[in-house]
Amino acid sequence: MSYNIYLVEDEQNLNELLTMYLKNESWSVTSCLTGSEARNLINTPPHLWILDIMLPDVDGYQLIREIKAATPDVPVIFISARDADIDRVLGLELGSDDYISKPFLPRELVIRAQKLLSRTYVEETSTQSHLIQLDPYEIDEQVRIVYFKGEEVNLTSKEFDLLQLFLHNKGQAFSREQILTNLWGEDYFGTDRVVDDLVRRLRKKMPELKVETIYGFGYRMLKG
Template sequence: MSYNVYLVEDEQNLNELLTMYLINEKWSVTSCLTGSQARELIDKPPHLWILDIMLPDIDGYQLIREIKAATPNVPVIFISARDADIDRVLGLELGSDDYISKPFLPRELVIRAQKLLSRTYIEESTESSKVITLTPYQIDEQVRIVYLNNEEVTLTSKEFDLLQLFIHNQGQAFSREQILTNIWGEDYFGTDRVVDDLVRRLRKKMPELKLETIYGFGYRMLKG
């Protein structure tokens, strides 16, 4: 599948290098050097945003708020020169799907983007959408949309990934570490606080889900 990627990075040399690597994957890449340029593209969503936090005009945190308000299901990778846990957690709370700290190898970014895109999008198929009923919700896995009384429940891509993990493994207990691996991948580096935050957000948006906290361990979805 050919993906459309928006890259927002104010260091021109790095921007050009990353653009070259992304184009080598046969992806369509639109690069921006400022937050203002990126803001003009929000109403024309890509498959993936790669977004630097530290920009000369509008910071990445403000941009991701606007991106997620307009297109909550489009994944975002944050890149930053800062490696503080608070930055990582704040980015995830605002809806970012991955976080990579400078300096990094361009190939590492490509690999992370590949994994995120493959998890987020299902290849086009002639088969009809697979809809799962989890009373009172209907979950369309092909288009990654949840409905409640015919109204869409807006989930971020990570929230939907977590929902899928639970609904396909009802009754199974998952530790926080297992959830981290399943949702963020084995190469994720950070605290498991992001798991609790993700569960909290999913519960808030889908309060009828039977999610049980296993104190000192993790979570599970009860059957039925």
């Protein structure tokens, strides 16, 4: 599948290098050097945003707020020269699906983008909807949508990934480290606080979800 990528990076040399690597994957890439340029694209969403936090005109955090307000289901990868845990947590709180710190190898960004795109977009092999009943919710895994009383529940890509992990492993206890590995991969470097934050956001959006905390360990979804 050919994906449309929006890259927002103010360092021109890095922008050109990353654009080249992304285009080598046969993806369509639109690059921006400023937040203002990116703002003009929000209403014509891509398959993936790659967004620098530190921009000369518009803060990356403000941009992701506007992106998620307009298109909550489009995934976002944050890139930043800052490596503080608070930046990672804040990015996830605002809806980012991954975070990569500078300096990084361009190929690493491509691999992360590949994984995120493959998890987010499933090729439809049938026109039929396959709904999973998880009272009071209905889950369509093909299009990655959750319904509550006929209304769509707007989950981010990572929130849906976590829901799927619990859904297909009811009764199984997962440590925070196991959840990190399942959702972000073994190459993720960062605190497991992001797991607690992700679970909190999923519970807030799906309050009837039967996910219990195993103190000092992690989480599990109850059977039944």
